[in-house]
Amino acid sequence: MKHWIAKLAICTILLYNFFCNNSWAIANQLSGKSPQAINSIPGVENLAATSDFGENKQVETQQFQPIVKGIIKQAGLFTTYQEVESGKVYLAIKPEQLNKSYLATITLESGIGESGIYSGLPLADFLFYLRRVKDNLHFVVQNVKFRIKSGEAEQRSLTRSFSDSVLYSVAIDSIEPSTNSLVIDLEELLMQDFSGLAPLLKYYLQAEYHFDKTKSYFGDVQSFLKNVEIDSIYGFSSPEGANLITLPDSRALSLKVHYSFSQLPENNGYIPRIADDRVGYFITAFQDFSPDNIQEPFVRYINRWHLETSDPNAPLSPPKKPIVFWIENAVPPIYRDAIREGVLMWNQAFEKAGFKNAIEVRQMPDDAKWHPADVRYNTIRWFNSLDAGFARGPMRVNPLTGEILDADIIVDANMVRSVQQEYHALIEASSMCQGEGRKQEAGGRRQEGSYDKTNLLPYTPKPLPPYTHLQAISSSEICYGTESTEQVAMGALALSLLQNTKPNSETMKEYVHQYLRSVIAHEVGHTLGLRHNFHGSTMLAPQELNNPEITQTKGLAGSVMDYLPVNIAPQGVPQGEYFPSVVGPYDEWAIAYGYKKLPDAEGEIVTPEAEKSFLEAIALASPQPELSYATDEDIRDINPLANVWDMSSDVLVYSQWQMDNARMMWQRLDEGYLPKGESYSSLRVLFNRVLRYYFRNASLLSQYIGGQSFRRLHVGDDSSWAFVPVSLTQQRQALAKLQEYVFAEDAFSFSPQLLNQLAPSRWQHWGSPILHTRLDYPIHDRILSFQSAILRSLLDSDRINRLRDVELKTSPGQALSLPELFDTLRTGIWTEIFTPEQPKSISSIRRSLQQEHLNILLEMLLQTNDELEDSRTLAWYELRQLQTAIDNKLKEFGEKLDIYTIAHLQFAGDRISKALNSQLLSQSY
Known part of the structure; x- marks a missing residue:
């Protein structure tokens, strides 16, 4: 009933002069056009005769006065009509605004404060146009990826080769007679999941949330000369909810979305500027099918503001518009x-x-009337x-x-x-x-x-799933x-x-x-x-x-x-x-x-x-x-x-x-460090933070191994190569630093007092759960996880392939070879068995690191990737060296070593023997 009353109210405003005397003559006087002239506008038909009121109905103005007083009309780019009591909004589109490009920008104005759904995030921006098809208005997202110069014959084929995207078809409610504007119920366009939030919520929250129209409504609506600003509040429901902390009940949530529909600048003197890959700008790219653009099919413009100097002849002047x-x-x-x-x-x-x-x-003033979006x-x-x-x-x-x-x-x-x-x-x-x-x-x-x-x-x-036009969140x-x-x-x-x-x-x-x-x-x-x-x-x-x-x-x-x-x-x-x-x-x-x-070049455009x-x-x-x-x-x-x-x-x-x-x-x-009365859980957090910082800097060193500088140079630039391998000296320095700060026996030395103070937080409530993990601090696991990440990065397949390639890109003896990398890591990580002067027990942290290094070599040996044959043969060689050193160490100092060290070395030697024997057996077949 309210929906019908709102329609009636808007139509009363728009068509009162047209219908009150049931005469085309009055309508012609108001609009300056005959019915034939209105119908002759491309894509625009006269719907008055088929409207809900009927051509011969008489409307008493006074009976609609209370409702008319509750209507807010705002003239602007698109005229809007908002019914105060019901909240319904209508949009009027002039005939000359059909098939014309406009910019839509969509912003998530409210969020839930976690898991990717945050206030202020831009959701999308795109060009659209409105197209009249019979009694409907199509909302069309414009395809701007493919272009051709005007007047080219191929322009005919281009228009049928690629498609625009018709997102919605909205029924035309009525026509405003004085301007022939097409009036649509904005609810038919925006009071649905126009912004694509449902799949976004599913992707980020891992739960099915459905748009609930009964919980959705329009907020502020403002129409200005060059833009229309609309707030939509959307309700979403999920029968089971999601694993969320910030919501009081995750089965329901509300999000505000702000829409800006604006006019594109026209003939403002802006000149697109060609991009250059040596200078880092975001770009607008399209494929140009013009005959003179065959060598490079893409045209790339940098994204920049339209700044004009107020005094073109001055070396420094304020802009016309800052x-x-x-x-x-x-x-x-x-x-x-x-x-x-x-x-x-x-x-x-x-x-x-x-x-x-x-x-x-x-x-922005505290009492500002405009919206930040x-x-x-x-x-x-x-x-x-x-x-x-x-x-x-x-x-x-x-x-x-x-x-x-x-x-x-x-x-x-x-x-x-x-x-x-x-x-x-x-x-x-x-x-x-x-x-x-x-x-x-x-x-x-x-x-x-x-x-x-x-x-x-x-x-x-x-990254977002490949649906709709919402791509802004995954951008760089x-x-x-x-x-x-x-x-x-x-x-x-x-x-x-x-x-x-x-x-x-x-x-x-x-x-x-x-x-x-x-x-x-x-x-x-x-x-x-x-x-x-x-x-x-x-x-x-x-x-x-x-x-x-x-x-x-x-x-x-x-x-x-x-x-x-x-x-x-x-x-x-x-x-x-x-x-x-x-x-x-x-x-x-x-x-x-x-x-x-x-x-300025005189006489040139x-x-x-x-x-x-x-x-x-x-x-x-x-x-x-x-x-x-x-x-x-x-x-x-x-x-x-x-x-x-x-x-x-x-x-x-x-x-x-x-x-x-x-x-x-x-x-x-x-x-x-902590003051008296402070919880020891704070010390644990601080210790972890410093540990992460330490290894983050260590990981920077690892990138020198097999590294190459890369510059976005063009032919003729004042430099010889686009790629320059890191010098052998720097790579050796990096390996030495990694040995000293990551792999060495004394790289990590923490007092029992400090380790026994690393208590976990015992608060258990929303946002602060107690995990069912070790209560004490897992110092061995923590250190090994970092050591392993760096060690595996040094020996991963990508780095090995780069090192092999660099040997071909440098003069003989100027590259870090794979044998040198493997040998350096082996002798540094297994120092205890390559120092024959005296018996030396192996600490628990070193034993863990050595077992991880052994795991990596065994994985290489047993791999079946023919492209990495060099790494397999080198792993075989390194294992043989390790086996010999372990046997010698146990033979010479076995009785003088602690049980931890003896068991560790015997077990490592046994694993190596079995792996080498399995390789011999597999090769014999």
């Missing part, structure tokens, strides 16, 4: 200055491109979660040109909370983000103490993640243990300020179009990292688009900046490529092609070391300098410094 970021009023006031500074850091780079004050920062505002937003711990800087782009139209940075409060309060309270929360003491769950948490090699890589959420724009939270908490711990800094001191406040400023600068860089640059951290030598005269002018890193660890000074060196305070040389160069204006030589001149500087660039797809173990959470041009030195710092922190923990 990029304005608004700090959301939900951001705690204590952090707003750091956020403001992080945004404005980029004006330094824009000055090199000719723009003065290209970026502005404003504060409004496409007209670029915002920096704050959200809370149980397990997120990340920041993200996505932008909305015109997919036809690459012009950035909107950007909204989101920051999780967990990123700064771990150092803002007392350590023990927040470290426990941070540990939950890291998976400390938690079972493996759908949200991505890991078992306490486990070593996950992927946590050395940039945080990447689980997501940043930092819980590893950043771990890094900043580790830095705060280092300040406390190494420099005796108190949690609420001015030093700690400055530390948090620097961290948040750098996070915002990184995310703003994304919103300016820039991708990650994981080569940026290598600009300075280790000895320069704590020199403020260098870091505050040139920069702490070549680019703030890297994932930079806390800069912790080594012992005996005064502490410098913890995080960058200025953008780096690469950042300035990249902004110049994207935004510097082509000098500026096109993307006309800028090629101008841009090439900028890109030619790429071989300069401080402009080195490596992004997400470049950091898979091959290049030791293209990495995350590393620092300086000599990672061998930097990592040793940090492992030495970690050893000093363990010593301080052993000396009674």
